[in-house]
Amino acid sequence: MGGHSCCYKQKLRKGLWSPEEDEKLVKHITEYGHGCWSTVPKQAGLQRCGKSCRLRWINYLRPDLKRGTFSQQEEDLIIELHAVLGNRWSKIAAHLPGRTDNEIKNQWNSCIKKKLRQRGIDPNTHKAIAEVEAGGGNAAKNGGIPATPTLESTTSKGSSSPAKDFALDQLLATHESASSSMGYFQLPQLSFAPDLGSSLPITDTNPELFPASSSSMATMPKPSWVGEDYCSIVLQSACSFDNGVFPWPPELGPDKEEQIPLGNKNEDIKWSSEYLHSAFPASSAVQAQSQPLHGDSKRGSQFGISGFSTWHQNQQLQDIFGKDFF
DNA sequence: AAGTTTTGCAACCGCTTATAG
DNA sequence: GCTATAAGCGGTTGCAAAACT
Numbered sequence: 001m002g003g004h005s006c007c008y009k010q011k012l013r014k015g016l017w018s019p020e021e022d023e024k025l026v027k028h029i030t031e032y033g034h035g036c037w038s039t040v041p042k043q044a045g046l047q048r049c050g051k052s053c054r055l056r057w058i059n060y061l062r063p064d065l066k067r068g069t070f071s072q073q074e075e076d077l078i079i080e081l082h083a084v085l086g087n088r089w090s091k092i093a094a095h096l097p098g099r100t101d102n103e104i105k106n107q108w109n110s111c112i113k114k115k116l117r118q119r120g121i122d123p124n125t126h127k128a129i130a131e132v133e134a135g136g137g138n139a140a141k142n143g144g145i146p147a148t149p150t151l152e153s154t155t156s157k158g159s160s161s162p163a164k165d166f167a168l169d170q171l172l173a174t175h176e177s178a179s180s181s182m183g184y185f186q187l188p189q190l191s192f193a194p195d196l197g198s199s200l201p202i203t204d205t206n207p208e209l210f211p212a213s214s215s216s217m218a219t220m221p222k223p224s225w226v227g228e229d230y231c232s233i234v235l236q237s238a239c240s241f242d243n244g245v246f247p248w249p250p251e252l253g254p255d256k257e258e259q260i261p262l263g264n265k266n267e268d269i270k271w272s273s274e275y276l277h278s279a280f281p282a283s284s285a286v287q288a289q290s291q292p293l294h295g296d297s298k299r300g301s302q303f304g305i306s307g308f309s310t311w312h313q314n315q316q317l318q319d320i321f322g323k324d325f326f
Numbered sequence: 327a328a329g330t331t332t333t334g335c336a337a338c339c340g341c342t343t344a345t346a347g
Numbered sequence: 348g349c350t351a352t353a354a355g356c357g358g359t360t361g362c363a364a365a366a367c368t
Contacts, residue, residue, distance in 0.1 A: 016336070038353070055337065090356060110334050
């Protein structure tokens with residue numbers, strides 16, 4: 001790209017945004033949409049570059065942002081997704097409605113990594129640190145590159161085999177379908193169709209490889225009686241496939257979450273009048289619901305089971321596809 | 327209470343990817 | 348196919364607040 005054409009035209013403000021700037025940007029976008037970001041600052045009367053405006057909107061001003069402390073479930077999900085996707089924060093964020101890639105990245109770097117290490121799990125490889133070191137410390141030798149690369153890192157670029165692509169598709173497809181019916185979290189369901197192919201030796205019917213909760217979830221068709229509660233059920237399973245803890249607090253079941261459509265200009269306009277008079281009505285409502293759950297979890301150490309489950313899950317993936325697959 | 331260190335988050339920077347002409 | 352521009356992404360930095368000494 002060779003520099004930012006929007007940045008050098010004139011002396012532009014940098015650093016923290018003032019409330020006045022925020023208001024200008026919000027007002028402009030809610031009235032006209034962002035259109036071409038490079039024209040936004042001029043039209044909105046801001047001494048900022050378009051890139052800065054875009055970032056401010058995406059990471060802070062968007063009305064559908066959840067904000068607030070990450071819940072234990074969210075952290076668990078981030079770990080699960082990171083094990084599959086690696087540092088592809090935008091991909092991870094796509095599975096956490098109301099969270100931005102930047103927010104997730106910060107959470108990972110400042111909090112989750114630390115917790116994983118405290119539990120003896122290497123955040124790069126998602127394997128036990130002892131195992132990583134015993135294996136020759138490839139991660140360190142390779143300058144931080146995971147000794148056991150993630151699924152995504154090996155499939156998304158260059159020479160990916162059809163089997164890898166298929167497996168990732170399966171994984172992500174199950175996320176998508178689960179979440180579209182659930183409307184909230186998208187979870188890795190470690191399931192692979194029995195007809196996945198002869199190249200993959202193990203099906204989801206092996207109870208040793210797939211603890212009851214995850215495997216049964218995978219094969220179980222959504223019953224007719226399930227409504228939004230289905231999400232809660234699935235989440236309980238997915239967040240607890242080691243021993244069935246982490247039930248959803250009843251007051252914070254996914255069916256209680258308000259769903260806010262994304263990226264819809266009409267919706268932008270719809271919320272704008274309300275938004276402009278009271279900051280973040282929708283997101284704050286969600287946040288208010290989320291906060292009690294988040295509570296002390298951020299600083300607490302309730303990490304054991306979920307952290308280990310991630311490692312355990314990664315082991316399962318390796319078992320399923322073989323070491324060479326990764 | 328004051329100084330220092332640590333932590334968490336917002337924002338920037340530079341690179342890559344997508345798209346239009 | 349090439350080039351310019353815009354958008355998207357991930358790594359990194361800077362700073363304010365919190366924690367610690």
